[in-house]
Amino acid sequence: MAHARKTIRDRIVTDLTGLATTGSRVYRSRVYPLAEAKLPGLAVYTLSEQIDYATIGASRLQQRVLSVVVEIYVKGTSNYDDQLDQISLEIEDALYADLTLDGHAKDLQITRFEADFTGEGDQPLAFARMAVDVIYHTSENDPETTL
DSSP states (O other), X not given: OOOHHHHHHHHHHHHHTTBTTTBTOEESOSSSOOOGGGOSEEEEEEEEEEEEEXXXXXXXXXXXXXXXXXXXXXXXXXXXXXXXXXXXXXXXXXXHTTTTTTTTOSEEEEEEEEEEEEOOSSSOEEEEEEEEEEEEEEETTBTTSOO
């Protein structure tokens, strides 16, 4: 089996695949920049995780807060903010329609949006970063299974 982080990340990718603007251009990596043919597109990855213990004794219950990043990339000569806002709207609608990520999470909260632009290259590139906190529980001796 896979770590619960992977299961959660995969579910977010599933929820975001097929959006009106980005379609199937959803990628599970931030290592390689998105080529022009893959734009507009999304990159989904985990950034960090905080783990707290909710019980004492053997097989303690862990409450985890996983920070997932959804990056949005668009390229063109105008209307960057409008494009980023439209894609953000589609992302929010998709994620808030599945707050428990098919039963793997207790809650999901979009906590931050940041946008930036660059004029380098043949056409300007606009990108935004959305921070998504996913709250879920596991047993300390079974990080594969969400509770």
